[in-house]
Amino acid sequence: MSDLSNKVILTVAPTGAWPQKSDTPYIPITPEEIADDVYKCWEAGASVAHIHVRDDEGKASMDFEKFEKTVKLIRERCDIVLNLTTSGGLGLTDEIRMKPFVELRPEMASYDCGSMNWLHTSVFENSPRFLEKLGLKMQECDVKPEIEVFDAGMVYNALYYLKKGVLKPPLHFQFVLGAAGGMTATVENLVFLKSLIPEDATWGALGIGKGHLPILYTTLALGGHVRVGMEDNIFYAPKQLAKSNAEFVERTKRIVAEMGKEIATPDEARKILYLKNHNKKL
């Protein structure tokens, strides 16, 4: 295996909770569509897939059967690292939010490290009670938390849970910039967030919408890992919808190569993030 310091983990987030077919006909919604899309992204070189599912109406959902089917279809076809959301919908019980990773044992799951006024319309609730329970349950299941950070206070929350033993080092952060209610997608904000995390932590970042490319380039320049996909951004260029998530993967591969770096394979991502490869046991 070659030098890992030059490897960039590329996560694809194909679906997310919000975009609808009416926003872009190219967004994968059903388990079959999501699995096909993830497979194409894996073929194009993606290291990790961050998965949300939708209900039969296409709305955000934590429906266990949909996760089960999606995960099965992906695992049958490729060895991409799986990262399941724990926040695919608002106002759900702790158990519903945790069941997919508890039962399906992806190697990673999201850990949204604080609450936020989401899109100025609702509360994205991640209470202290839930975050303690979630951190300990992830340790029990050997699932690595991807600590999603929407503003700087969430980094301080993570450091608190690290001290308390709810999170174990080395931490892995995902800075989400440009969400309405969170920090804006600027270079200054990303540099500041990176300055707050422990030395041994790994991190990635993404910009939502038009912040996508500026944050992608900044993240690469700062030595971070990257995320692309229609969860964050449906446009390949101004007024031009991406026709597939693989288009984003292909473009990022070219940018990364021009910077003299390489995209990490799934197994290289497992080493960089110290993941337990549950796929091997299945």
Ligand code: ZN
């Ligand atoms: Zn997500």
